[in-house]
Amino acid sequence: MAVGDLAFLIPVLPALAFVLTFFFGKKLPTGGAIIPIAAIATSFIISLLITLNLLANPEEVVSYSYSWFAMLNIGVLVDPLAAVMLTMVTFVSLLIHIYSTGYMSHDKAPSRYFAETALFTASMLGLILSDNILQLFICWELVGVCSYLLIGFWFEKPSAATAAKKAFLTTRIGDVMFLTGIIVLFSDLFKIFNGNIPDGVYILRFDEIFAHIPDLAAMNANILGMEVSHITLITLLFFGGAVGKSGQFPLHVWLPDAMEGPTTVSALIHAATMVTAGVYLVARTFPMFIAAPDSLMVVAYVGAFTAIFAGTMGIVMNDLKRVLAYSTVSQLGYMMLGLGVGAAVGAEAVGISVFHLINHAFFKALLFLCAGSVIHAVGTHDMRQLGGVAKVMPITAVTMIVASLALTGMGIPGTSIGTSGFFSKDAIIESAYLMGEATGSWIPYILSIAAALLTSIYIFRLIFMTFYGKPRTDYGGHESPASMTIPLSILAIFALFFGGLTATKFNTFVSETFVNNFVNMDISSLATLGGYHIAEHAGHEPLLVLWMPLIVAIAGLVITFLIYGLRIVNMDSLVSRNNPIYKLLYNRYYQNAIFTNFVSVKVIYEGFAFAGRAVDRGFDWTVKWFSDLAIESGESLRQFQTGAVQNYATAVITGVSLLIILVKVVMEVL
DSSP: OOGGGGTTHHHHHHHHHHHHHHHHGGGSGGGGTHHHHHHHHHHHHHHHHHHHHHHHOTTOOEEEEEEETTTEEEEEEEOHHHHHHHHHHHHHHHHHHHHHHHHTTTOSOHHHHHHHHHHHHHHHHHHHHOSBHHHHHHHHHHHHHHHHHHHTTTTTSHHHHHHHHHHHHHHHHHHHHHHHHHHHHHHHHHHHTTTOOOHHHHTTBHHHHHHTHHHHHHOEEEETTEEEEHHHHHHHHHHHHHHHHTTOTTTTTHHHHGGGSOHHHHHIIIIISHHHHHHHHHHHTHHHHHTOHHHHHHHHHHHHHHHHHHHHHHTTOOBHHHHHHHHHHHHHHHHHHHHHTHHHHTTHHHHHHHHHHHHHHHHHHHHHHHHHHHHHHHSOOBGGGOOOGGGTOHHHHHHHHHHHHHHHTOBOTTSSOBOHHHHHHHHHHHHHHHHHHHHSOOHHHHHHHHHHHHHHHHHHHHHHHHHSSOOSSOOOOOOOOHHHHHHHHHHHHHHHHHHHHHHHHHHHHHHGGGBSSSSBOOHHHHHHHTTOOOOOOOOOOOHHHHHHHHHHHHHHHHHHIIIIISOOSOGGGTSSTTOHHHHHHHTGGGHHIIIIIIIIIIIIIHHHHHHHHHHHHHHHHHHHHHHHHHHHHHHHHHTTOOOOHHHHHHHHHHHHHHHHHHHHHHHHHO
């Protein structure tokens, strides 16, 4: 039996672990953590073996499916894109589960926690494995349900319950757009085949969808007086789903509030599961996007703006986890920008973006788990109450610094010396420059450079405020147990070296996703459907372009060192509610007030209330009209009720006589 035949077990094993842990975990040590750990470890081994086989034999894509009730399909697809995602998700999730045995050791419901995280992991793995868009959407919704359960894990806290509802409802906006895109896609394929849809198209298999991209691109719709290609409309709707799941502006508002769950849940959401689902969706359907240049430009601009927008808020947050949350939003913006620059680099954009996704998973999981280690030891996540933590938690401090260096992309251009983030984030910024040269759109490149500066400022601000200087409170503190520090050390190694060791091969490997035996297509020819040609990726960017990300990263480090290390600037005058800029950033551009008070209350609540009142009044008027008619009819008929027998007899005789005459007339006519 080939290892590819076991691919279906990758999501099935964690799903089975969910059932066993949920029902029997309470009777086992540490809430039955051993069950999901063993299941996910096995899934990781299978994923790794399939990935290694694909590296040696790129054409041996794993693809098989089974019909279910003649209408649905359960399919498995493991190509280079899915393989690297499966390996990353299982590996990072495994380390988080091991770490959780220490972090959740004092929680009152560990079995429920490990059951839900196992289901969360299974849902994400099922999403990645899907060979058709309907199955992907089902797993997409399961991921959303699991995030709701885990963000609100401590549901007795009102803030946690509120955050869970906010995440669930906000992402539903994107999900409705995604579902609408699926409906439009199916409707278009129905028209293309005149209703006689083949089985492969009926279940919306990706290879069948991609084979009909030229037909979809030829279909147009008139929207608000503009001719819009259906392929553009569908991809924009798909991207709307990705905006919700992957926290892009303006649907990013749920992500910072999702910190109310356990820190390990934050690590799982931000590094390996939910927020990467949107990026994966755009990457998986990239052939459709490359044929829709307007959609790609929207992806690039939204991603670049999200990167800098989130960074501006990250520099003023005082909560350890909230700083990292805005960091995630910003880095997700970079990933979307990496996909959006496909106009300049073609299929290579998928490799560039996913490479940053993988590297980000390592150093962002490490950042959150380090934050969890600090919170677990000192009992607070307010950086204003910390300082000097490195003295009592040296392992946590060192690994946190490693993760911060990877986040900022420290490395030497033109060499193989650098952290993982250096090899992926810099590639996105350079590709944004190429897009500017190819299309004249320089705004994404400028925003990506500015976001890199903000990234360096907010993460080194966190380092100086938390780990250095004098303790600002008597927090005590101690280094975390080995069950927590060992996963930190492993992730630190990957955050440092994975990018440099795999940079050359990774991009080529993932970019082969759309030229294998499952989907064999020419991305360049698809680009011409959108009316443009992919620019040659010459790799001869000016020297300043290559060095600029490092320059701004070092500049951010110097700025934070001068302010928070040497304290040459008195921040009291700046960090004040009297400072309108600080007040604007600290209040997060008043997004909560806008969404909660205006959008939720004025638009949604009052909108539905107005519609409800209109419908209710309509029903009231209808009921009243029929009631009045019945009453008036009754009043009229009551006039004939005199109580005199002779009147009733007269009426009967008259009626019978008329009936006899009518029958006689009818018989004569016939």
